[in-house]
C-alpha cells in the first residue's frame with residue numbers, strides 16, 4: 001500500500017489508484033488478515049474458488065473477478081457471488097450477453113448493475129494473453145453500453161508483456177478512442193493495469209487500479225495440475 005502511494009506521489013497524482021489484493025490460491029485466513037489491515041478490494045481468478053471464498057468474508061468486500069471467464073461460467077459466477085462488484089475480463093459480445101442475461105435473471109435482483117471492464121490484449125505478439133485487440137475495444141464498449149442494461153462499463157483492463165510499458169500506453173490510447181466514441185470524458189473509464197512486477201510503471205502511465213498478488217501475499221504455490 002505504501003509503495004502504491006509513493007508511486008502515485010512521484011507520478012504527481014493527487015489520488016493513489018485502487019489497490020486490488022489478488023488472492024487466488026491463498027487461504028481465507030490470509031484474506032481475513034488483509035481485511036483486518038484495512039484491505040477491501042480483492043481479486044480472484046477462478047470461479048469455484050471465488051464462489052467458496054466470498055461467503056467466508058465480510059459483506060463489504062469488493063470482489064473483482066480477474067481471471068479468464070468461459071461464457072458457460074457466466075451464470076454460475078454471477079448467481080454464485082451476488083455481491084460481485086466487477087468482472088474485469090470481458091472479451092467478447094457473447095460473454096457480455098451471457099453476463100447480461102445472468103444478471104437479469106438473478107433472484108433476488110441486484111440493486112445496481114454489475115461492473116465490467118473490457119480486457120484488452122496489448123501484447124498480441126506474445127500469443128498468450130486473453131482480451132480483444134485494440135481495434136475491437138470501441139465496438140465492444142458500445143455493445144455493453146447499448147445492449148446490456150444490467151451491466152455498467154467501468155473501464156479497460158490489460159496485463160501486457162512483462163517489462164513492456166508501451167502496453168500500458170496502448171491501453172491509454174484505447175480508452176481515449178472509446179471515450180470519444182461513447183461521448184464521455186476519459187475519466188469516466190478506469191484503467192486496470194499493473195501487477196506486482198510493474199505497478200510503478202503502470203501508475204506512472206495513469207493506472208486507476210493495480211492488481212497486486214505476490215507482493216502482498218507471497219509467491220503462489222500452485223497445486224499440481226490433475
Ligand SMILES: *Cc1c(COP(=O)(O)O)cnc(C)c1O
Pocket residue numbers: 022024045066067159195196197211212213214215
Ligand atoms: C495473478 C494475477 C495478478 C497478480 O499477479 P502478481 O504478479 O502476483 O501481482 C494480476 N492480474 C491478473 C490478471 C492475474 O491473473
